[in-house]
Each structure stands twice: as C-alpha cells, then as structure tokens.
Amino acid sequence: DAKTTQPTSMDCAEGRAANLPCNHSTISGNEYVYWYRQIHSQGPQYIIHGLKNNETNEMASLIITEDRKSSTLILPHATLRDTAVYYCIVRGSQGNLIFGKGTKLSVKP
Amino acid sequence: DVKVTQSSRYLVKRTGEKVFLECVQDMDHENMFWYRQDPGLGLRLIYFSYDVKMKEKGDIPEGYSVSREKKERFSLILESASTNQTSMYLCASSFIGLQGNDEQFFGPGTRLTVL
Numbered sequence: 001d002a003k004t005t006q007p008t009s010m011d012c013a014e015g016r017a018a019n020l021p022c023n024h025s026t027i028s029g030n031e032y033v034y035w036y037r038q039i040h041s042q043g044p045q046y047i048i049h050g051l052k053n054n055e056t057n058e059m060a061s062l063i064i065t066e067d068r069k070s071s072t073l074i075l076p077h078a079t080l081r082d083t084a085v086y087y088c089i090v091r092g093s094q095g096n097l098i099f100g101k102g103t104k105l106s107v108k109p
Numbered sequence: 110d111v112k113v114t115q116s117s118r119y120l121v122k123r124t125g126e127k128v129f130l131e132c133v134q135d136m137d138h139e140n141m142f143w144y145r146q147d148p149g150l151g152l153r154l155i156y157f158s159y160d161v162k163m164k165e166k167g168d169i170p171e172g173y174s175v176s177r178e179k180k181e182r183f184s185l186i187l188e189s190a191s192t193n194q195t196s197m198y199l200c201a202s203s204f205i206g207l208q209g210n211d212e213q214f215f216g217p218g219t220r221l222t223v224l
Contacts, residue, residue: 034212041218042217042218043113043199043201043215043217043218044152044201044213045215046212046213046214049212096142096154096157096167097152099151099153100151101149101151102151
C-alpha cells in the first residue's frame with residue numbers, strides 16, 4: 001500500500017504557484033520523498049526527491065516539514081502543460097516505488 | 110536524454126495468445142521495471158530486474174513472466190493472455206543509485222487489449 005495521502009484533485013490558475021500537499025506520517029528516517037507526475041497518455045515523469053532538506057530544481061521545489069510527516073511540491077508558475085496527475089511516493093534506498101492515486105492538478109486559463 | 114522505448118503503443122490480442130511486450134533503454138541502466146496501470150488502482154509493479162538474467166517478482170506477478178538477456182532489454186511475457194490482463198503496461202529503468210538517488214525513467218506505455 002502507498003504510504004502517502006494526497007488530495008484527489010486541485011485546481012490552479014495559470015501563472016500562479018501550485019502547491020500540492022502530501023502527508024506521510026509513518027515515514028521512517030531513511031526513507032525519501034519522491035514526486036512524479038503523469039500527463040495524460042504518457043508514462044510518469046520524475047520531478048524531484050528529498051530526504052529532509054528542502055530541494056529545488058528547474059521544475060519544482062520540495063518543502064519537507066521538520067518532523068518529515070508531510071511535504072509540499074511547489075510549481076512556482078503553473079502553465080497549462082502542468083495539468084497532470086502528481087504522485088507523492090515514500091521509499092527507502094532499496095525499496096521500489098509504490099504509486100498511490102495521486103492528485104489530479106488542473107491548471108486553468 | 111534518457112530514452113526508454115516500448116515496442117508498441119497499442120496492441121490487440123485474443124484470449125489464450127502468447128504476448129511479448131518489449132522494452133529497450135539506451136542509458137546503460139542496471140534496473141528495469143514493468144508496471145501495469147488500471148483506472149482506480151494506480152500503477153502496480155509486476156516484475157523488476159537488477160541485472161542481466163536476474164528477475165524479482167513485484168506485487169502482481171501472477172500470469173506474467175519476464176526475460177532479461179541483455180542489459181538494455183527487458184521483456185514482459187503473457188504466456189496465455191486473458192481479458193483481465195487488458196491494461197496499460199509501463200516499462201521503466203534506473204541506475205542503481207546510492208542513498209535513494211535513482212529516479213526511474215518511464216517509457217510511453219503500451220495499451221494492451223485482450224479480446
């Protein structure tokens with residue numbers, strides 16, 4: 001079973017920041033938080049991952065709370081092409097990815 | 110850019126047929142994976158492989174087998190296709206990462222329909 005809880009769906013206005021929350025209250029000390037997204041009719045795409053520090057790359061920022069029980073993926077300036085299902089996944093260094101149902105993000109003009 | 114390719118985007122087969130789904134990656138990745146994706150159930154891991162000729166069962170291996178004769182190629186085999194194997198099949202690959210730093214790269218998927 002997935003170890004994360006995400007809202008089923010969210011809307012965001014084009015050009016605004018999209019903040020996608022994820023709860024992972026049972027995360028253990030050596031488990032990472034990964035984010036993937038899946039645009040309709042394509043395979044999932046890696047976005048970002050982190051352990052305990054906040055992370056940023058060219059696609060997004062990942063904010064992990066100090067107790068590591070939740071995190072937020074931030075798309076700073078959402079575009080229509082960011083409409084997708086976003087998956088938050090917790091796994092250890094040797095474990096496999098377990099995809100839950102994700103959050104369906106709709107970016108609207 | 111890492112490329113993971115799958116032999117077909119769409120495939121239609123009949124019940125009882127033997128089906129081969131092929132996946133090829135061009136980045137010398139050690140790890141390769143096969144998932145299936147169904148509405149309401151998300152992605153589920155069928156089989157994975159950490160090296161040539163090695164294979165490990167995932168969460169739902171029943172009715173499937175795999176073959177990894179070369180590092181770049183990972184095949185999923187349905188020995189006798191059944192209608193409940195109608196699904197989207199996704200292949201992925203990754204390096205053996207240190208400290209969890211091993212993002213998976215996915216192919217475009219094969220939508221298999223078994224009649």
